[in-house]
Amino acid sequence: MDNYQELNIDQEFWADFVVEAFEHIDEIETNVISLEQNPDDMEIIHTMFRAFHTIKGLSGFVEHSIIQEIAHKTETLMDYCRKGELAVNTKIVDAILKSSDYIKRLCEDTDSYKDQSFVAQIEVLLVVLEQLAAMGEIPVAAEAPPVEKFIEIPIEIATVKADIQKFEPVEEKLTDKTADVIEDVIEDVIAEVPEEDIFVKPNLQAFADEIFVIKDEEIVSTVKIEPTEKEQPKPTALVAEAPAAKKLMSSNEDYMKVANHKIDHLVDMIGELIINQSLIDQYISSKYTHDNQLISNMSGFLRITRELQSLSMSLRMVSFKSTFQKVSRIARDTIQELGKDVEFVTSGDNTEIDRVVTDKLLDPLVHLIKNAISHGVEENVQDRIKTGKNKKARVELNAYNKRGKIVIEVKDDGRGIDTDIVHRKALEKGLIDPNRTYSEEEIKEFILLPGFSTAAVVDNISGRGVGMDVVKTQILKIGGKVDIKSTLTKGSVFTLEVPVNHAIMNGTIIEMRGQYFIIPTMNVKEILQPREDQWIFTQGKRTMLKVREDIISIVPISVFFKGEKLEEHVPLVILLEVDGELKALPITNVINRQEVVVKPVGEEFSNLKYISGMSILGTGKVSLILDIDYLFKKEAKV
Amino acid sequence: MALIDQKLLTFSLGKEGYGVSILKVKEIIGMLEITPVPRTPEFIKGVINLRGKIIPVMDLRLKFGMDQQEYNERTCIIVVEVTINGNQRLLGVVVDMVSEVVNITSEQIEPPPEYGMSLEHNFILGIGKLKDRVVIIIDIEEVFLCDEIIKMLESV
Numbered sequence: 001m002d003n004y005q006e007l008n009i010d011q012e013f014w015a016d017f018v019v020e021a022f023e024h025i026d027e028i029e030t031n032v033i034s035l036e037q038n039p040d041d042m043e044i045i046h047t048m049f050r051a052f053h054t055i056k057g058l059s060g061f062v063e064h065s066i067i068q069e070i071a072h073k074t075e076t077l078m079d080y081c082r083k084g085e086l087a088v089n090t091k092i093v094d095a096i097l098k099s100s101d102y103i104k105r106l107c108e109d110t111d112s113y114k115d116q117s118f119v120a121q122i123e124v125l126l127v128v129l130e131q132l133a134a135m136g137e138i139p140v141a142a143e144a145p146p147v148e149k150f151i152e153i154p155i156e157i158a159t160v161k162a163d164i165q166k167f168e169p170v171e172e173k174l175t176d177k178t179a180d181v182i183e184d185v186i187e188d189v190i191a192e193v194p195e196e197d198i199f200v201k202p203n204l205q206a207f208a209d210e211i212f213v214i215k216d217e218e219i220v221s222t223v224k225i226e227p228t229e230k231e232q233p234k235p236t237a238l239v240a241e242a243p244a245a246k247k248l249m250s251s252n253e254d255y256m257k258v259a260n261h262k263i264d265h266l267v268d269m270i271g272e273l274i275i276n277q278s279l280i281d282q283y284i285s286s287k288y289t290h291d292n293q294l295i296s297n298m299s300g301f302l303r304i305t306r307e308l309q310s311l312s313m314s315l316r317m318v319s320f321k322s323t324f325q326k327v328s329r330i331a332r333d334t335i336q337e338l339g340k341d342v343e344f345v346t347s348g349d350n351t352e353i354d355r356v357v358t359d360k361l362l363d364p365l366v367h368l369i370k371n372a373i374s375h376g377v378e379e380n381v382q383d384r385i386k387t388g389k390n391k392k393a394r395v396e397l398n399a400y401n402k403r404g405k406i407v408i409e410v411k412d413d414g415r416g417i418d419t420d421i422v423h424r425k426a427l428e429k430g431l432i433d434p435n436r437t438y439s440e441e442e443i444k445e446f447i448l449l450p451g452f453s454t455a456a457v458v459d460n461i462s463g464r465g466v467g468m469d470v471v472k473t474q475i476l477k478i479g480g481k482v483d484i485k486s487t488l489t490k491g492s493v494f495t496l497e498v499p500v501n502h503a504i505m506n507g508t509i510i511e512m513r514g515q516y517f518i519i520p521t522m523n524v525k526e527i528l529q530p531r532e533d534q535w536i537f538t539q540g541k542r543t544m545l546k547v548r549e550d551i552i553s554i555v556p557i558s559v560f561f562k563g564e565k566l567e568e569h570v571p572l573v574i575l576l577e578v579d580g581e582l583k584a585l586p587i588t589n590v591i592n593r594q595e596v597v598v599k600p601v602g603e604e605f606s607n608l609k610y611i612s613g614m615s616i617l618g619t620g621k622v623s624l625i626l627d628i629d630y631l632f633k634k635e636a637k638v
Numbered sequence: 639m640a641l642i643d644q645k646l647l648t649f650s651l652g653k654e655g656y657g658v659s660i661l662k663v664k665e666i667i668g669m670l671e672i673t674p675v676p677r678t679p680e681f682i683k684g685v686i687n688l689r690g691k692i693i694p695v696m697d698l699r700l701k702f703g704m705d706q707q708e709y710n711e712r713t714c715i716i717v718v719e720v721t722i723n724g725n726q727r728l729l730g731v732v733v734d735m736v737s738e739v740v741n742i743t744s745e746q747i748e749p750p751p752e753y754g755m756s757l758e759h760n761f762i763l764g765i766g767k768l769k770d771r772v773v774i775i776i777d778i779e780e781v782f783l784c785d786e787i788i789k790m791l792e793s794v
Contacts, residue, residue: 603722604729605675611675622684
């Protein structure tokens with residue numbers, strides 16, 4: 001592959017190419033998983049064929065001969081599949097995935113083709129693709145190849161005649177839906193007619209007047225079952241089909257692609273508009289209370305901006321499609337690596353959620369799915385049979401809306417969580433109090449503790465005892481929660497409940513040392529004015545607070561203000577709660593409670609663990625959002 | 639950054655004149671209320687709300703180890719664009735006063751002297767000799783990505 005050493009990529013169009021190629025690769029990845037489940041789905045095969053075809057064309061344009069060759073060979077393979085000369089099998093699916101992976105890598109790292117071992121991998125793939133395609137090269141009756149595909153019982157080719165000339169070629173791209181419909185129709189017919197008189201039965205005519213097989217760009221062949229005597233096919237029928245198909249295609253054009261940063265900018269600007277408006281509003285309500293006209297105009301204005309805000313937020317909503325797609329891919333790899341017999345099903349991928357949240361959900365979902373497949377599903381099929389379950393295990397990933405929240409379930413029908421084992425492990429690792437008795441529910445929660453893992457062997461799928469607690473931390477970070485339901489031998493369900501909109505949160509604004517901070521209201525348990533005798537001192541410092549029967553430790557102020565000590569007089573204390581645990585934060589004042597727009601912490605402050613975000617208050621001033629989870633961690637004792 | 643003919647935005651810190659390539663400058667704004675961010679180096683004054691964007695603000699006087707000065711009506715924030723870990727970020731730089739935008743040719747620029755400078759050399763691109771004065775041309779990105787910031791990014 002010496003000629004690859006000097007790729008002369010057209011830099012000008014490269015960026016555009018990468019964007020477009022990624023789109024097609026995404027499409028391929030979405031489809032390939034479903035193709036494996038429905039290897040006969042012509043529509044999917046066509047989509048994938050087109051995707052590789054486009055990549056091939058584009059890569060030729062930017063003069064990337066390696067991508068072009070991979071795409072070309074894969075396209076050839078897909079071509080055999082779509083002609084029905086090759087049945088889709090796992091090997092083909094693997095090859096397709098490899099092709100898309102390699103193309104992706106070549107796009108991501110323009111120098112990757114210089115990596116000898118990678119080039120070797122590509123060469124192996126190319127050979128595999130050729131071998132697979134070679135299996136499709138067995139000559140088939142040239143006249144009507146699709147017939148064999150659609151009608152799977154042997155019939156006399158002579159009675160079915162390809163008849164393309166009778167019809168005018170259709171200019172428009174037709175969807176492959178048509179082919180599906182035809183397939184269904186024929187199957188129906190076959191089912192109803194006894195084999196021996198397949199073309200005699202009268203009800204066949206009702207179905208099989210005209211059958212067209214319309215391929216994507218051209219009419220490859222139009223198959224028509226010979227009509228009996230008088231019934232002449234009407235060519236107009238084809239024309240009648242065309243507009244419907246065209247309509248389906250054009251639905252794509254109702255969308256416009258907009259860069260993420262533009263939408264973020266719009267959301268920001270509208271946020272700013274609202275802040276400015278609230279400044280004006282405050283001014284009006286303090287100075288112009290007598291001017292009813294002004295006040296009513298202002299409230300009309302408020303309504304419009306509020307509408308505008310919710311509209312702009314909705315622009316950031318995306319479906320779970322691409323997240324599910326990535327997870328499906330990983331699920332497939334995991335299943336294959338472990339060699340388990342598992343069916344992976346997703347539902348609700350059109351549920352919409354803030355784009356920012358989907359990004360944060362990917363890692364937790366990957367963990368959960370890997371866990372479900374590697375730990376949830378039984379190692380031994382015999383164990384499944386013994387408990388009366390199907391040999392094939394089932395792992396589900398479902399998403400849906402529930403009371404303004406998004407619920408994501410990872411469900412398996414595996415062995416379930418054995419609370420005895422979990423309890424013992426947790427004790428061995430010293431994660432829990434040996435003198436306490438825990439309820440079943442509590443024990444299940446142990447698997448979310450840091451450092452917990454029941455897997456005896458550490459493998460490369462999952463099982464290092466990191467993972468589950470990472471899932472929990474991540475989900476908490478975006479304001480969600482994790483719930484575990486599990487029945488021994490029946491399976492487990494991990495439910496994640498996350499807010500639809502990560503960008504807006506209810507915050508309690510407090511004052512510490514003359515500065516405002518925001519605390520997520522869901523972490524605020526109570527605000528109290530401690531009496532002097534409630535304080536507990538150690539080494540001359542106020543370190544704990546006695547509230548009713550509880551002794552609550554104080555969050556040291558040095559966490560925020562390095563080296564500083566608590567003032568002599570602490571007027572207020574805010575009790576924070578995370579997972580039933582309490583901590584007290586001494587504050588000077590409580591200012592307000594309001595919905596705040598959360599902005600991420602800039603990279604330059606990413607090491608400041610005590611803040612989880614920033615927000616702009618109604619006054620236009622920036623305020624820091626405290627990371628309450630961090631305050632509960634041991635490391636926060638500075 | 640090569641020392642070629644370019645436009646410089648000049649500003650002053652006390653008696654010292656500085657210049658920064660206009661290409662890095664996004665805008666110049668008057669003083670805004672700055673929200674302090676605790677546990678950051680002293681010269682990081684905090685964050686401001688720049689039309690809905692939250693950006694960090696650094697006081698160049700403090701950064702250069704000069705005495706702090708009360709902010710007054712001439713104090714400005716120069717908003718510059720810097721690249722941190724490959725991401726474009728906006729950064730506010732507090733200076734005493736913004737002077738003017740000047741054209742400078744490569745002949746007018748002297749390379750930084752070897753020693754005798756109070757500043758760390760990698761900030762300084764050169765010394766610009768203008769008609770009536772001399773300005774120190776600095777690379778604002780380098781200033782921001784100095785040791786302390788890197789430490790700040792890495793430390794816990």
